[in-house]
Every structure is written in structure tokens, then in C-alpha cells.
């Protein structure tokens with residue numbers, strides 16, 4: 176008996192006379208247009224606010240650290256899971272000593288009990304209010320998923336206009352830039368009980384984005 | 391825990407539809423849910439100026455892919471293996487279930503978690519695994535609710551759409567021993583806590599796949615809750631079950647489908663999370679909990695390859711399972727998903743089920759439609775569902791190589807022959823119209839005489855005018 180693979184492919188090849196329409200060129204929303212960054216940030220903020228996620232803009236890293244400290248306090252969060260991005264590791268140094276810092280490769284139990292997680296994003300997409308995280312540049316899979324609060328620190332220069340602009344960057348030469356790419360648009364949500372929107376079913380209950388002007 | 395597969399027989403559509411019609415709560419829930427989705431969808435697509443161009447493009451891509459599915463699926467498999475995944479091929483559901491079971495047993499996995507996947511519903515994976523004491527815990531909130539209730543999904547996007555908050559509350563009190571509540575937020579908090587502990591201990595995670603990219607071997611999965619991310623990140627083994635028609639050619643084609651799917655399904659610009667997973671992470675990252683050590687992809691045929699080489703029907707495989715046609719369908723809106731008695735309900739179910747499972751399993755389904763065309767209008771990949779339904783109706787009646795024809799009753803074929811004879815001569819036609827007017831004036835005739843009686847049990851015959859157009863045209867009656 177032939178293998179399952181051969182048999183499935185055999186059936187697919189059993190009618191060679193059928194029409195084969197051509198594959199159209201890729202269609203993309205990638206824009207060469209230079210919408211000013213400020214406009215992109217405004218659009219990004221409007222969409223995320225609608226989804227219940229606050230967005231702040233900080234003029235520099237010091238201001239960003241202050242803002243992150245305030246947000247942690249607001250959420251009564253005293254432990255912070257960190258991704259391994261340089262910006263995250265650097266800013267974590269400047270946070271108050273009372274905040275317990277949990278590295279990305281800590282045992283799972285400590286990640287599971289951490290109150291908040293801090294990451295950057297490799298790209299942000301104004302059109303949809305989305306953060307794109309690429310594992311090769313930042314190990315983010317658990318610190319952005321397990322804690323109740325996810326704080327993302329995003330350099331303003333990474334704010335793109337459209338989904339297509341993001342695909343150009345996460346898939347240079349048409350191949351994904353890393354084994355894991357995660358898009359995040361707002362806090363975890365469900366509408367599975369009578370379509371009533373509930374935030375925070377499995378992933379973070381809150382997402383807070385701090386955009387920081389580039390040095 | 392036990393998930394009983396639907397024991398309702400597909401060919402019991404009529405009886406189940408009648409039950410559903412008599413269930414006022416269900417009707418109310420369905421109505422408001424499908425209305426809400428339809429409204430959100432309209433609002434979301436109104437904001438996309440090139441919506442029609444996107445639909446057109448998606449369909450062209452799908453058509454080109456389905457026509458060369460052999461090429462693209464092989465390319466996908468090779469590239470996924472290159473990236474570190476293990477690819478398995480399954481001719482049917484039984485084979486797919488056996489593969490998943492073997493992966494679990496080879497790894498000594500006993501605590502399984504699963505995210506929502508229609509393909510695994512289609513092959514009744516949970517039941518097969520339960521026979522080996524390997525039943526996975528469903529982690530999508532709606533799926534978990536119906537697993538606790540021992541039911542099956544009634545909508546492909548919102549599986550527990552048929553349950554009210556009171557019913558969910560009672561279920562949780564009964565099965566989880568929580569204090570009484572019917573507050574969705576409280577119920578959800580209980581679910582989060584319970585399912586967290588399952589995730590923390592799970593040694594194997596099962597997911598579906600929304601899109602597989604031939605060029606790179608990547609899979610993309612969309613969700614809102616975060617349970618897909620948990621399922622594909624926390625256990626050391628990830629098994630993705632993927633229908634072979636999920637493949638698309640190029641990485642950059644993902645963009646078009648991502649712009650169409652959430653807007654069509656739930657009216658969101660994007661769902662909360664997309665995971666784009668390509669093979670395995672480095673050994674060190676896996677060891678640090680940044681992803682599973684093993685990724686297995688089970689490619690499921692289960693009737694799809696036959697559809698791909700059926701020129702009239704192959705557009706069925708363009709479906710991206712958004713659920714928009716369910717929400718738009720007047721039949722689905724009224725009777726709900728369970729009446730169909732099959733895994734895939736609604737318009738897409740009516741064309742997919744007879745082809746995947748065989749017409750004998752689902753003969754009434756292609757007929758359970760008023761052919762109003764609402765499904766075709768909303769479909770993001772422009773599947774001409776009404777035409778496909780007609781083709782299936784014809785096949786159901788005439789039979790195919792694999793399926794016997796439906797026998798018409800003597801009465802029915804006699805009636806059609808008489809109808810055709812009366813229609814073919816002007817005198818005969820006038821005589822028949824006169825008789826019909828006479829019959830109509832005797833109200834019980836058409837309700838009691840077969841075959842009119844069966845037709846009349848659910849419909850009203852439009853009344854003929856007192857005078858025919860022809861007579862009116864000739865002048866006033868003297």
C-alpha cells in the first residue's frame with residue numbers, strides 16, 4: 176500500500192486536465208507614503224484606547240521609566256517579568272528596587288506568579304493598533320502572555336502606517352524573520368458568553384503602551 | 391470529563407429544526423448574536439475602501455492554490471520540515487487521530503490541552519483520544535463550556551452561542567462547585583483560574599491552523615483569548631492539525647487574508663493575537679520556556695483532495711472559515727447550528743458536509759436553504775454557495791458514481807409529468823389554471839392532498855388572481 180502522502184498527492188494529480196488559473200501578484204497595503212510619525216501615533220492610540228489599552232508618549236527614557244513605575248503602582252504590581260530586549264534590560268535597572276525583576280529564562284513558576292511583564296515591540300502598526308514581536312530580536316513569548324499586565328515600551332521610529340508595512344519588515348525576502356512572530360492588539364478578550372465583552376480571559380487583563388521618542 | 395459527539399443524526403435535520411424553532415431562548419440568543427455580528431461586520435468593512443479588491447485578490451489566490459494543491463501542500467510540508475517541524479499525512483480522520491495519539495504516547499504525554507479547531511471537531515479527535523484516557527482539556531472559553539456540558543459547538547466562531555449566561559452559571563455551579571453566579575465576568579474569572587492550572591501542567595498542546603504558508607512552512611493562528619498562545623508555547627510538544635486546503639502560496643499573501651478574516655468573522659480589524667510559527671525555536675530557547683521542543687503538523691485530507699479535483703465544486707476549498715455566512719443566513723439565524731447535526735453548520739456546512747462526509751450523511755442539508763444569496767454576498771472569498779447548493783441538490787436527486795439517486799415517489803414524478811404536459815399547450819394551460827382557481831376556492835384541498843400537503847406544511851402557496859392576466863387584457867368581463 177502506498178503511503179498517505181503519495182495517496183493524497185495521487186488524488187490531487189488524478190485530473191491533470193483541469194484548469195489552472197494563474198497566481199496573481201502579491202497585493203499589499205505597504206505604503207511608501209510618509210505619513211508623519213505623530214499622525215501614526217495618534218491613529219495607533221485612538222484604536223488601542225477603544226480596546227481599553229492606554230497609550231502614553233514619553234520624551235525620553237527617564238520619563239518612560241517614571242511612567243512605567245506609575246503604571247506598576249496603579250496595578251499594585253511589585254514583580255516584573257522581563258523580555259531580553261536591550262531597552263528592557265536597561266530601563267529595568269532604573270526602576271525602584273522594590274520591584275522584583277524576573278528574567279526571561281527564570282523558572283516557569285516565577286513567571287506564572289509575576290504581576291506584570293515588560294517588553295518592547297519590533298514594530299507597531301498604526302492602522303490596526305498592533306504590536307509585532309519577533310522572537311529572534313526579543314524573547315517575548317511568556318513575559319507578554321502570563322502576567323495580568325503587559326507593558327510595552329516602543330521607540331517612536333518603529334511606528335509603521337499599515338499592516339503591509341509590517342509584513343515587509345517581518346518577512347524580508349518573503350520569509351519570516353524568526354521562528355515566532357506574535358501580533359498583539361489590545362488585552363486578551365472573549366465574547367463567548369452571550370457575546371458580552373470580557374477582558375483578560377487567558378492572556379493579560381491589561382495592556383499599556385509607552386511610546387518613547389528616539390534618542 | 392466526557393465530550394459526547396453529536397448523537398443527532400444528520401438526516402434528522404427536519405426534526406431538529408422543529409425543536410429549535412420551538413425553543414424561544416435559543417431563537418432569541420441566535421437572533422441577537424447573528425445580528426450583532428452582521429452589524430459589526432458592516433461597520434468594519436465600511437472602513438476599508440479596497441474591500442472588493444481584497445475579496446477579489448483572496449479568491450484569485452485561493453483558486454490558483456487549489457488548482458495546484460499538490461504542488462503547494464508538498465512545498466509546505468518540505469519547508470516546514472526544513473524549519474524543524476515534523477509533518478504527518480493523514481488520509482482520513484481515523485488516521486489523523488491515530489497520529490496524534492501516537493505522538494502523545496511516544497512522548498509519555500498524559501495532560502493535554504487544546505485550542506479551538508474545526509478540523510479536530512470534524513475528525514472527533516477528543517473522542518478518539520478519550521478512548522486512550524488522553525482527552526484534551528478545551529481551553530477556548532466557549533469550547534470549554536460545551537465540553538463541560540457534554541455538547542458540541544453550534545457556531546464555528548462562537549461555539550456556545552446557543553447557551554445563555556444562566557445556563558453557563560448553572561453548569562459551573564454543577565461541575566466546578568463555584569458559588570452561584572450568572573455574571574459573565576465572574577464566570578470568566580473562574581475559567582481563567584482553572585485553565586491556568588491546566589496550562590501550567592500540560593505536556594502536549596493541540597491547535598488548529600488558519601493558514602499555512604507553502605513558501606516558508608509557517609503556520610498562522612488567530613485568536614482573541616490568548617489560549618492559542620498558551621497552547622502553542624507552554625507544553626513541550628505542539629501538534630497542529632491542518633486541513634490541506636489551509637495552505638496559501640506566499641508569506642506576503644497572509645496580509646490579504648488577515649485583512650479579510652477578522653473583519654468578516656467578528657467585525658474586528660484584527661483579532662487580539664496572531665501567532666506566526668515557523669518550525670521550532672532554538673534548543674536553548676525551548677529549554678527556557680520560549681516555545682515547544684517539538685512541533686508536529688498533521689496534514690488532513692479527509693475528502694478534501696477529491697473536492698480539489700471536482701471542477702464544479704472545488705471553490706468550496708476557498709473557504710477561510712470566517713463564519714460570516716452563518717450570521718447572514720436566515721435558516722441558521724432561525725434554527726441554529728445544532729439542527730444541522732453536523733460539525734460544520736450553516737451555508738458552508740450545507741456544502742462542505744455532504745462532500746466531506748458523503749451525501750448519505752447529510753442529504754437534507756443542501757435543501758435547507760432558501761437560496762436567498764445572503765451567504766454569497768458576505769463571503770470574503772466570494773464563494774458562490776447558492777450555485778454549489780444547486781449542484782449538490784442535483785447530485786442528491788440524480789445520484790453520482792458514489793452515491794445512489796434519491797427515489798422520487800410515484801406521486802411526485804407523476805405530478806411533474808402532468809405539470810409539464812399542462813404547461814406545453816395553451817388550451818391545456820388555460821384548463822389547468824381554471825382548475826387551480828377552483829381548487830383554491832376549496833381551502834382544504836391543497837392542505838390535505840399529497841404531494842401538496844407536504845409542501846404546505848411549512849409554506850403558503852401564493853394565491854392566483856381571480857382573473858388571469860390574459861382575460862383581463864382581453865377586456866372587462868361582461
Ligand code: SF4
Pocket residue numbers: 654708709710711712713714715716738765768769770771772773
Ligand atoms: S463560506 Fe465564505 S462566508 Fe462562509 S465561512 Fe467560508 S469564507 Fe466565511
